[in-house]
Amino acid sequence: MTSPALTVRTITPDEHLALLRTQRSASFLQTPAWGQVKSEWRRESLGWFDGGRLVGAGLVLYRQLPKVKRYLAYLPEGPVIDWSSEQLGDWLTPMTAHLKRKGAFGVRIGPPVVTRRWSADAVKQGVADEGVTRLGEVPPTERSPQGARVVSQLQELGWRPQAVEGGFAAGQPQFNFQIPLRHRDGEQAGEPRTEDELLKGMNQQWRRNIKKAAKAGVEVSQGAEQDLKAFHDLYVHTAERDHFTPRPLSYFETMFRALNAEEPDRIKLFLGRHEGDLVAATILVRVGGHTWYSYGASSTEKRDVRGSNAVQWAMIQDALAAGADVYDLRGITDTLDPDDSHVGLIQFKVGTGGEAVEYAGEWDLPLRPLLYKAFSLYMARRGR
Amino acid sequence: MSLSLYVDGDRWRAHLDHVRDTRPAIVPVVKGNGYGFGIPRLAGEAARLGLDTVAVGMYEEVGPARGSFPGDVMVLTPWRPFDRAALFAPHVIHTVGRLEDLEALAARTDGPRVVLERMTSMRRHGFSASGLREAGELLAGTPGSPRPERVGVEGVALHLPISSGSHLTEVERLMTDVVAADLPTRRIFVSHLTDAETALLRQRYPDYEFRPRIGTDLWLGERGALRVRATVLDVHPVERGDVFGYRSRTAPKAGHILIVSGGTAHGIGLEAPTGGATLKDRAARVAKGGLDAAGFVRSPYTIGGKLRLFAEPPHMQASMLFLPHGAPVPEVGDEVEVRVRFTATSFDATVIS
Numbered sequence: 053m054t055s056p057a058l059t060v061r062t063i064t065p066d067e068h069l070a071l072l073r074t075q076r077s078a079s080f081l082q083t084p085a086w087g088q089v090k091s092e093w094r095r096e097s098l099g100w101f102d103g104g105r106l107v108g109a110g111l112v113l114y115r116q117l118p119k120v121k122r123y124l125a126y127l128p129e130g131p132v133i134d135w136s137s138e139q140l141g142d143w144l145t146p147m148t149a150h151l152k153r154k155g156a157f158g159v160r161i162g163p164p165v166v167t168r169r170w171s172a173d174a175v176k177q178g179v180a181d182e183g184v185t186r187l188g189e190v191p192p193t194e195r196s197p198q199g200a201r202v203v204s205q206l207q208e209l210g211w212r213p214q215a216v217e218g219g220f221a222a223g224q225p226q227f228n229f230q231i232p233l234r235h236r237d238g239e240q241a242g243e244p245r246t247e248d249e250l251l252k253g254m255n256q257q258w259r260r261n262i263k264k265a266a267k268a269g270v271e272v273s274q275g276a277e278q279d280l281k282a283f284h285d286l287y288v289h290t291a292e293r294d295h296f297t298p299r300p301l302s303y304f305e306t307m308f309r310a311l312n313a314e315e316p317d318r319i320k321l322f323l324g325r326h327e328g329d330l331v332a333a334t335i336l337v338r339v340g341g342h343t344w345y346s347y348g349a350s351s352t353e354k355r356d357v358r359g360s361n362a363v364q365w366a367m368i369q370d371a372l373a374a375g376a377d378v379y380d381l382r383g384i385t386d387t388l389d390p391d392d393s394h395v396g397l398i399q400f401k402v403g404t405g406g407e408a409v410e411y412a413g414e415w416d417l418p419l420r421p422l423l424y425k426a427f428s429l430y431m432a433r434r435g436r
Numbered sequence: 437m438s439l440s441l442y443v444d445g446d447r448w449r450a451h452l453d454h455v456r457d458t459r460p461a462i463v464p465v466v467k468g469n470g471y472g473f474g475i476p477r478l479a480g481e482a483a484r485l486g487l488d489t490v491a492v493g494m495y496e497e498v499g500p501a502r503g504s505f506p507g508d509v510m511v512l513t514p515w516r517p518f519d520r521a522a523l524f525a526p527h528v529i530h531t532v533g534r535l536e537d538l539e540a541l542a543a544r545t546d547g548p549r550v551v552l553e554r555m556t557s558m559r560r561h562g563f564s565a566s567g568l569r570e571a572g573e574l575l576a577g578t579p580g581s582p583r584p585e586r587v588g589v590e591g592v593a594l595h596l597p598i599s600s601g602s603h604l605t606e607v608e609r610l611m612t613d614v615v616a617a618d619l620p621t622r623r624i625f626v627s628h629l630t631d632a633e634t635a636l637l638r639q640r641y642p643d644y645e646f647r648p649r650i651g652t653d654l655w656l657g658e659r660g661a662l663r664v665r666a667t668v669l670d671v672h673p674v675e676r677g678d679v680f681g682y683r684s685r686t687a688p689k690a691g692h693i694l695i696v697s698g699g700t701a702h703g704i705g706l707e708a709p710t711g712g713a714t715l716k717d718r719a720a721r722v723a724k725g726g727l728d729a730a731g732f733v734r735s736p737y738t739i740g741g742k743l744r745l746f747a748e749p750p751h752m753q754a755s756m757l758f759l760p761h762g763a764p765v766p767e768v769g770d771e772v773e774v775r776v777r778f779t780a781t782s783f784d785a786t787v788i789s
Contacts, residue, residue: 138569191643197572197618204565204616207609 225383253405331359
């Protein structure tokens with residue numbers, strides 16, 4: 053599988069990109085462009101070499117410890133290496149040695165590896181069952197031995213799992229909701245699903261809303277960079293309504309420019325209009341066969357024209373047409389408690405007929421124990 | 437004339453029924469001296485309780501268990517190729533903890549049933565995390581090679597240490613190793629988890645079946661139903677300075693020498709090192725050592741509500757006690773209470789009311 057003599061060194065963004073292009077799936081948080089979006093942190097493209105051949109890559113974000121020139125080396129949803137390896141140490145050890153030389157007091161990774169999946173039906177039953185309050189209490193439709201193998205090896209190698217809640221910016225979501233765009237088993241395994249099949253997988257409300265939007269005359273179009281302003285206005289409105297802190301327009305402009313420069317179809321803006329009024333707007337990101345719905349906004353008025361369902365369906369259709377494998381609706385919490393406000397978000401996503409997916413989560417390896425401890429204390433205090 | 441275990445049968449059996457009803461899917465352990473009851477009796481009780489599997493410690497114990505239990509018998513000591521007593525039969529479930537042993541069992545033609553043991557922090561027997569993954573690969577068969585379907589995998593065993601802290605972190609880690617091994621089983625045999633821990637585990641792994649292996653809490657969980665008594669065989673008054681015993685000791689003061697049933701052959705006076713390592717435990721041991729130096733060792737025999745002193749080290753089948761002047765003196769034929777460690781005592785008679 054892997055030779056024990058893997059080496060790690062800095063590579064150029066071009067080399068980094070070339071490696072990503074050979075991958076069917078890699079997180080957009082691991083693209084060189086994402087490093088440009090997160091411009092407040094020092095960044096580095098890392099390459100794994102088997103002899104002279106580039107076999108893995110990672111985007112490292114160096115987050116500085118206050119007042120000290122030491123860093124947490126963070127590889128969000130990465131690195132992009134052979135996670136099926138039985139010798140993960142061969143991959144991770146040269147990486148941590150390199151990062152330590154670069155001044156890291158600790159490393160945080162997010163193996164892009166699925167550990168459990170739950171079908172939409174299983175999630176629905178969990179919500180309906182009064183005795184169940186967490187997704188983990190529902191028998192998973194699939195428990196991935198490969199994911200467990202990664203977790204098991206990380207434990208053997210001394211890495212520490214990070215709690216999903218709290219901690220450094222709460223990290224990336226461990227639970228996500230995804231719609232598989234290809235058949236997974238049976239005779240058609242690997243074949244793309246049709247639009248009809250995807251619609252049939254959705255619940256009645258979703259299908260009805262998509263139809264309703266079309267009937268009401270909602271038109272979905274793709275926007276260019278200059279349309280980001282319109283998106284952002286609606287997004288700020290959404291943030292006020294749903295009580296979250298919006299990012300500035302410049303953040304989206306940087307993201308749009310950087311990701312677009314990397315690949316023509318990496319980022320797309322979808323705008324849903326009804327009689328000229330913008331009722332919903334969303335951002336789609338794609339790397340290889342993986343497509344993400346990453347930001348969304350919707351108007352409070354004209355909710356009955358179902359603009360949100362219309363833009364979602366347009367994005368799903370776009371992903372399907374582009375030959376993607378997965379349409380990813382990103383994070384959900386693991387609560388199935390009907391009294392929890394987050395359950396509404398899950399129910400919206402579950403209606404698409406996809407599946408809840410648990411990833412291995414984020415893992416830390418302290419390289420300088422004292423500084424790492426100081427950092428953990430600092431974060432715990434900041435988190436309060 | 438014997439060291440006897442008296443059991444309040446109704447109370448004892450009510451406790452056994454209660455454990456069976458409140459702790460689902462238990463596998464009773466009936467190994468060793470049968471917790472003082474003997475393996476055949478416990479196996480018979482397991483049959484009465486309607487359970488499908490019992491666990492024994494060694495292959496030598498399969499026969500005695502099977503004599504009064506019609507179900508499966510799991511052997512807890514991992515199978516080794518050099519175990520001459522190893523028994524292969526449809527009702528025997530073997531424990532395996534090494535890859536080479538699994539390979540050897542898979543090479544047999546009679547389809548042995550096995551439980552794969554994952555080593556815990558106890559570090560006694562079992563596969564490491566990567567060893568269990570290799571076992572999983574062996575059982576799945578490499579592509580192109582025939583699948584060794586001759587081994588029936590009954591489950592994975594986790595034998596946790598007895599500790600006051602929570603086992604959950606460790607069990608979660610071990611369960612991840614189990615999932616990673618991709619085994620053809622979803623059954624886990626666990627020992628020494630609290631009911632709350634088992635319940636939480638069942639909640640977090642609703643797609644797995646957990647079967648607690650249970651011994652002490654089952655058979656000895658209702659101590660009030662159990663009484664151990666020895667018979668007073670002889671009573672001799674002594675004055676200060678009188679000589680007695682194998683070792684011709686002299687009486688330190690006036691009193692009585694009592695000869696009671698129960699000696700080293702029963703396990704009386706033989707002590708396994710106690711598990712306790714607290715300061716209090718150690719202080720108690722030092723105090724006992726002090727008595728020992730003066731020729732006074734506390735015995736497990738109770739007379740007049742007090743634990744009495746050994747007059748000299750226990751004999752093979754009887755013990756000599758020293759009863760100081762003023763203490764109530766029992767008569768020959770009376771029975772006196774004895775405190776014993778059930779797993780280290782063999783009784784001459786077990787009387788179940």
